[in-house]
Amino acid sequence: MSTQQAGSNLKTLYTRNRHIWRLVIVMLAWIVFMALTKFNKFYTLINFQTMASQFPEFGLMALGVMLCMITGGIDLSAVSIANLSAILMGFLLKSIAQADGSLPFYAIPLMFALGMVLGAVLGAFNGLLVSKAHIPPILATLGTSELFTGIAIVFTNGNAVSKLPVQYALSINNKIGGLVPVQLLIFIAMALFIWVLLSRTTYGTKIYLLGTNAEAARFSGLKNDRLLIKTYMISGVCAALGGLIMLANYNSARANYGSVYVLQCVLIVVLGGVSPLGGRGRISGVVLAIFLLRMLETGINRFPQISSYYISLIWGSVLILVMVLDYFTERRHPFRKRRS
Amino acid sequence: MRRNEPYIFLVVLALCVLIEIRSGQFFTANNLTDIASAMIVPGLFAVGAFMVIVSGGIDVSFPALASLTSYATTKYLLDTGYTGGIWLPIVISLALGALLGAFNGIFIGYFSLPALIVTLGTSSVFKGVMQGALNSVQLAVIPPGMREFGTSSLFVATNSISGLTSRMPVAFLALLIVNGLAFLMLRYSYFGRGIYAIGGNETSAVRAGFNTKRGKFFLYVIVGMIASLAGLIRTCMMQQNHPTNMLGMEMNIIAGVVLGGTAIKGGAGSLSGAALGTLLIVIVENSMILLGIPTIWKSVFTGALIIIGTGVSAFQVLRANRITKNRIAWKEMSKA
Numbered sequence: 001m002s003t004q005q006a007g008s009n010l011k012t013l014y015t016r017n018r019h020i021w022r023l024v025i026v027m028l029a030w031i032v033f034m035a036l037t038k039f040n041k042f043y044t045l046i047n048f049q050t051m052a053s054q055f056p057e058f059g060l061m062a063l064g065v066m067l068c069m070i071t072g073g074i075d076l077s078a079v080s081i082a083n084l085s086a087i088l089m090g091f092l093l094k095s096i097a098q099a100d101g102s103l104p105f106y107a108i109p110l111m112f113a114l115g116m117v118l119g120a121v122l123g124a125f126n127g128l129l130v131s132k133a134h135i136p137p138i139l140a141t142l143g144t145s146e147l148f149t150g151i152a153i154v155f156t157n158g159n160a161v162s163k164l165p166v167q168y169a170l171s172i173n174n175k176i177g178g179l180v181p182v183q184l185l186i187f188i189a190m191a192l193f194i195w196v197l198l199s200r201t202t203y204g205t206k207i208y209l210l211g212t213n214a215e216a217a218r219f220s221g222l223k224n225d226r227l228l229i230k231t232y233m234i235s236g237v238c239a240a241l242g243g244l245i246m247l248a249n250y251n252s253a254r255a256n257y258g259s260v261y262v263l264q265c266v267l268i269v270v271l272g273g274v275s276p277l278g279g280r281g282r283i284s285g286v287v288l289a290i291f292l293l294r295m296l297e298t299g300i301n302r303f304p305q306i307s308s309y310y311i312s313l314i315w316g317s318v319l320i321l322v323m324v325l326d327y328f329t330e331r332r333h334p335f336r337k338r339r340s
Numbered sequence: 341m342r343r344n345e346p347y348i349f350l351v352v353l354a355l356c357v358l359i360e361i362r363s364g365q366f367f368t369a370n371n372l373t374d375i376a377s378a379m380i381v382p383g384l385f386a387v388g389a390f391m392v393i394v395s396g397g398i399d400v401s402f403p404a405l406a407s408l409t410s411y412a413t414t415k416y417l418l419d420t421g422y423t424g425g426i427w428l429p430i431v432i433s434l435a436l437g438a439l440l441g442a443f444n445g446i447f448i449g450y451f452s453l454p455a456l457i458v459t460l461g462t463s464s465v466f467k468g469v470m471q472g473a474l475n476s477v478q479l480a481v482i483p484p485g486m487r488e489f490g491t492s493s494l495f496v497a498t499n500s501i502s503g504l505t506s507r508m509p510v511a512f513l514a515l516l517i518v519n520g521l522a523f524l525m526l527r528y529s530y531f532g533r534g535i536y537a538i539g540g541n542e543t544s545a546v547r548a549g550f551n552t553k554r555g556k557f558f559l560y561v562i563v564g565m566i567a568s569l570a571g572l573i574r575t576c577m578m579q580q581n582h583p584t585n586m587l588g589m590e591m592n593i594i595a596g597v598v599l600g601g602t603a604i605k606g607g608a609g610s611l612s613g614a615a616l617g618t619l620l621i622v623i624v625e626n627s628m629i630l631l632g633i634p635t636i637w638k639s640v641f642t643g644a645l646i647i648i649g650t651g652v653s654a655f656q657v658l659r660a661n662r663i664t665k666n667r668i669a670w671k672e673m674s675k676a
Binding site: 074129133134135136138139140142143144145146147148149150151153154157158263266267270276277307309310311312313314315316317319320323324327 | 398447451452453454456457458460461462463464465466467468469471472473475591594595598604605636637638639640641642643644646647650651654655657658
């Protein structure tokens, strides 16, 4: 590597770390604040276990959205992919359950495998629209989000899929060694997988280049279309896993579950230091932002006098505040439109 | 740039004929009046969405903005026991709309932040203010002036066969006036041409001497005002204020505007095309019952329409680029 490149690496390392430091400071402040005000209600093992079983739902979706945003796109259909997979897998579960409600040994692995395949297929459809049909990612995924939700409504007639075999919810809500929730393990596995992809494989390097400058990536011989399809497929798989966890957490599935997660995922990813224009961002920041958001929400819920409707006010303000902070702290405007 | 309106007009016409053949109820006076009346609120929203998209941005906050301003206006007037005409409510909601639009405009114009993410954020803020701070509930009664405005009609159309009647609300005039003003502004004013210039190429617009930051700011102010007017009219027409039932409309409106041939990357498109695209969506939504399609299919249809519409629009951009490239190459060749 040339010295020039090493120098710029150092610089980007610094700016990237600034996002992470900011998150760490906010999180520490919140931890101290909660310790001072509601120590007994917040610092319990069960509270942390509950948080760890809840955040993988949207945490997984946010990981997928992060990958899309690194390529300069966005995935607004994650929640609808999650719901559609949860609904179809719910049907599958009901159909393979035996008469007494117990599941054959292969049921849960089969469900996860099929769910991930379904997520990949739906994600590939997004990828095709973005790459081959040249539809801007925002609109393509908005359209498919409406379409997938529509299909889910048609399948269920708008009702919830419930009365699932309890064995599924029990095994996902299980705690390994009585301590670690299964949902957390699924999240960790996926986060590790994406971390390896981004930092240890050429795929990672390629999508950063694609996000920085698609034209340059094309002239460097990258197959942009294939990369985009792959990225949206991984995002679809993440979303489907999130959907399967939602299915276990609520023990039911419905076309309109988790609609707040659309905004929340974008918020997490931007908060985690990923540039909405692509090419920049690290998974550590995003994971920190996921933890922070869950802790903030759980913390706020410990104050019964605050209406839960304020949460959407807080999320929106935090999102805008973070971007304005970036505007003032970075010498060059981080979000200025680069027009080719 | 090729004009898109003839195609979309033909599609609308074909759809109308199809529905007429299936149901025999489409080209009746009352059905056409119903569609015109259903077009008022989406049509107003579409004018705002169109201007934002032409400027190269996107706005997903207008339903939340309209819900908040119409709720705040109605609630305030109810609390003060207002009994006057429609003008004060219009002035109040326009002022509120301008204020909230300015909120969008500051971040998108002066801070150059991405429009999608800013408006996602502000729509969440507006919702939070309405449901959290204002503690919104459904208002079953609205001030008499607004009720009167909502129920007064230009004419009443009667179906000669079934005897069903439909009113054409006075509010339809608002749609015509706003469309007319927007048309004049976009075509003849410096500001309006500037909006196209920003969407075409922002750097060029700056170099040409247009103040893009101020231009974008005022654009979002105007769009906020149009959206708040639409919200107020919807409240008047429904005779009640339901705080959350406008939320989620943004997708269909944007789909309609893009279907009407507006380039999603900005810089190209026409107001008449946007209106035709919106009309197409309104007809599809209103005629599903006439066609005998269960309403659970609605989202599937809208989603498919968005994808097809944006796909066609993207394809046209691609073809336009290719044609200009070919022309340049042809000129180079003929020079040599």
